[in-house]
Amino acid sequence: MKIKLVTVILATILLTSCKTSNEITYFQDIDKYSSEQLTKQNVNYEAKISPDDQLSIFVSSVDPNAVAIFNLPLTSYLAPGEANVVATPTIHTYLVDNKGNIDFPILGSLHVAGMTRGELSDMLKEKISVYAKSPLVTVQIQNFKVSVLGEVNKPGTITIPNERVSILDAIGLAGDLTIYGERRNVVVIRDINGKKEFHRFDLTSSQMLNSPYYYLQQNDIVYVEPNKARRGNSQYSQNNQFNVSVASTIVSAISVLASLTIALLVK
Template identity: 70%
Template sequence: MKIRILIPALSLLLLMSCKTTTNNITYFQDLDNQASIITEQPINYAPRIAPDDQLSIIVSGTEPNAVAAFNMPLTSYLAPGETNVTSTPVLHTYLVNSRGEIDFPVLGKLQVANMTRSELTDMLTEKISAYVKSPIVTIQIRNFKVSVLGEVNKPGTVNVPNERLSVLDALGMAGDLTIYGNRANVLLIRDNNGRKEYHRFDLTSAEILTSPYYYLQQNDVLYIEPNKARKGNAKYSQSGQFNVSLASTIISALSVLASLGIALLVK
């Protein structure tokens, strides 16, 4: 009789355990409730230019000779660890200094920090139009990268070819979270003009899709902390290693004592 009662109880406990595990790893569990809100709130993803950014700026137009003065010359360089100069010349990049300025040909020093790429494009187009008819300005942020650390399959730095990268894009490029990643508490670290900002995401909720931090900016860091199961395993592993080390020490000591005892008996 007791066995008949015990079996259903264990089955119920197992089902509850499976349900809890699924709830911990499933993304966007309340998506149906948030769908209308998500479609009504567009998010601005354009990153802002910051000190130490590297900008590629190319000016073109119908008169190549006229726009030549506004372009940095092509150069060849030595790649790290190489002894031969690269055969394909590349354009210089403009480094934004600590004051948020770049030194641009003809125009001189320009304040560019906290501008979007399109805003800087409009400003340069207006200024260069005083010298050249209908210039075309093309700008790229060359050092756009984010770091994804913690419980992901491929932790490291992700280089971004364009300026639109969401939290989900970054996690996808890092191979997604491992089964041990805490999906309810993803940490974002952002450097905003020397001031650190912190924000946390819950990947199990669809609210992340409307967050102002959903789109990442250059040099952002995402950290996925381990869940309780991983922390428990790590604690058990450390305890297990300590016990093995202690047992090995005791066995070694007993072996030495046994050897001394045998030696004394022989004498």
């Protein structure tokens, strides 16, 4: 009888262990696919410029004087609480307005929303070529950021120094999922022309590597929902808090009644 009981306990432990491993291991089926199958889709990670983006645009040429008028001036500023002006000058950025436009020197108002950095660079080179010979244009998105929320070790907003960031990069920068993160249902929320789009990832499946949402866009939100264990613990904690609160109220009431009874008896 004891041997049977021990066998049942060991079997239960093994089954629980396997289930836990299946719930937290990434890319469980990766050995089923070849590298060609996992990269069959040509995923484009180039970010599209959108309203409220801050763009730095620098124009250079063989004749610097010819393109100087197209570059915003470098400025030094006084930081809050500092007595001395910051020694390293900074360049101003172009803020894309809510209509998707920027005001560019000489060229005036330009519609840039929906373009990639490369497309905007090509457009500016073509227009500036009228004024300067063989211009080179460098465009950067200065406020490229994503937010990672939910069951990760370091939730928050992450500033990305370049535009190539995958969902795995973002999760890594957020300290990876906690043990309570639901790996099979990670949500990416994206704003496209004022409309919200949602896409769900299963981190246990290698097919996520082929998703068009694998590379994130600026202002994307990654949300990792809690798994059943976390939700169960949360409910248990809430019930415990409620029970403690009720018990505390009852004890307080009994204490008050006891004090009143003693005071009446003394009189």
